[in-house]
Amino acid sequence: MIKQKADARETVDIVEDSDTVDLAIIIEHHQRGLEGFREEVSRISASNAELVFTGSILLIAFAFAFLGVQDLNPITGAAEEMSNAMANPSLTNDVLRLNWLYLNRGVTSVVGDQWPVLKTSRLRQLLMLSHGDECWENSSFDAPSRLSRCPPRLLKFAEGAHQAVASIKASLNALEPAPDDLSSYSGTPTSQPSSSTTLDWAMDAHFETMRILDSVYSRILSVLRCAATEYPTDKEIQLDFEEAAILSWPALLPSAFLASLERSDRNCLHGHSLVILAHFYLVNTLVDTWYMRGSFEIEILRVNALIDSLNDSQLSTFMLWPNEVMKLPLTCIS
Incomplete structure (x- = not known):
């Protein structure tokens, strides 16, 4: 327990001393997860529908979040870019980014293919909205x-x-x-x-x-x-x-x-x-x-x-x- 606390404190110190987030590590970790996800999608069935649907939802969240960091390295960069862009729009990178949009659309294919299973699964609350x-x-x-x-x-x-x-x-x-x-x-x-x-x-x-x-x-x-x-x-x-x-x-x-x-x-x-x-x-x-x-x-x-x-x-x-x-x-x- 003492060793675990010491390791945790050391990790916090490293993060506090660092001004950057290593996006390369984040992307590498994400790509490893995608490899397994692709394998499951290629053989989607009633047995793994919940798993694939959960993975699709997580991909959407990642796609949303990544919009704010994919051009940045500093931890405080998102807030700074927002402030700078508002003050001087000419500083904004004008490259249109649509990758997040296509990732969002992918989840509908999963739901459509496995709707009979998902609507009665443990994840049904994510799909059944009381106000249509x-x-x-x-x-x-x-x-x-x-x-x-x-x-x-x-x-x-x-x-x-x-x-x-x-x-x-x-x-x-x-x-x-x-x-x-x-x-x-x-x-x-x-x-x-x-x-x-x-x-x-x-x-x-x-x-x-x-x-x-x-x-x-x-x-x-x-x-x-x-x-x-x-x-x-x-x-x-x-x-x-x-x-x-x-x-x-x-x-x-x-x-x-x-x-x-x-x-x-x-x-x-x-x-x-x-x-x-x-x-x-x-x-x-x-x-x-x-x-x-x-x-x-x-x-x-x-x-x-x-x-x-x-x-x-x-x-x-x-x-x-x-x-x-x-x-x-x-x-x-x-």
């Missing part, structure tokens, strides 16, 4: 005064969410991309479509994505307006967000929309893809979870830098509201 979409869609909007009890960030979101969605929809309706803009559109059907067919297919994907964004925003607004108590606490709101599954949006996005984000060419439709992605990222900034704290604020600034490079004043205008929302506190000011 119908609950939030049919919620009453008769108590707007409750919004005044929300933290500043949530209140600002509630004030501008519907208008933000409506503005982007209107812009898409007015958009007439040249067929050449879509000539290299990745993820198009394997058959050789005409330019007009490709254009319609791409636009349909964006309108479907906007429908999903509108649905997620409406769910958030229902939670904020229909709190269980007249004076909801920050914790109660966060629990309702969890129950409403507002973080499930990555699994809902059309593959064609994701393909548009991967494009390297710069055109108006790609710019709208970035704007829409930033508005989805804003959802994640409303959730006060330790492994996401600050990460998506920085990701919105990355998207903002990419949009600025397009020199499109309308697209830049669309980013004003998300930037205003994320700069406000997420907890009530006492």
Whole structure:
């Protein structure tokens, strides 16, 4: 016991004396875990469905958390980057990072393949939400005064969410991309479509994505307006967000929309893809979870830098509201 305490004290001293986190060690450990996980996924069945599902959930948490550290080494780097990026957006790395998004989408395949097993397993509480979409869609909007009890960030979101969605929809309706803009559109059907067919297919994907964004925003607004108590606490709101599954949006996005984000060419439709992605990222900034704290604020600034490079004043205008929302506190000011 004395030896264990001495070892523990030595470990703490080493950590306290170090200003850095060795990401190489973290990644190596993570890769070893992935090797075993891949083996289980390749032979997924009723016997290991719980194990694979648990591993998928952990991968999602890691993907969220890694957004905040993958470019950093210092322990305090995340907070410093957030502060510096807010003060001077030009310092933000404008490389779009989508790896976390694809990891999130992978868990739906596991659940879909093994749903009969998982819905009756020990993990069923993670899958069975007592308040589904119908609950939030049919919620009453008769108590707007409750919004005044929300933290500043949530209140600002509630004030501008519907208008933000409506503005982007209107812009898409007015958009007439040249067929050449879509000539290299990745993820198009394997058959050789005409330019007009490709254009319609791409636009349909964006309108479907906007429908999903509108649905997620409406769910958030229902939670904020229909709190269980007249004076909801920050914790109660966060629990309702969890129950409403507002973080499930990555699994809902059309593959064609994701393909548009991967494009390297710069055109108006790609710019709208970035704007829409930033508005989805804003959802994640409303959730006060330790492994996401600050990460998506920085990701919105990355998207903002990419949009600025397009020199499109309308697209830049669309980013004003998300930037205003994320700069406000997420907890009530006492």
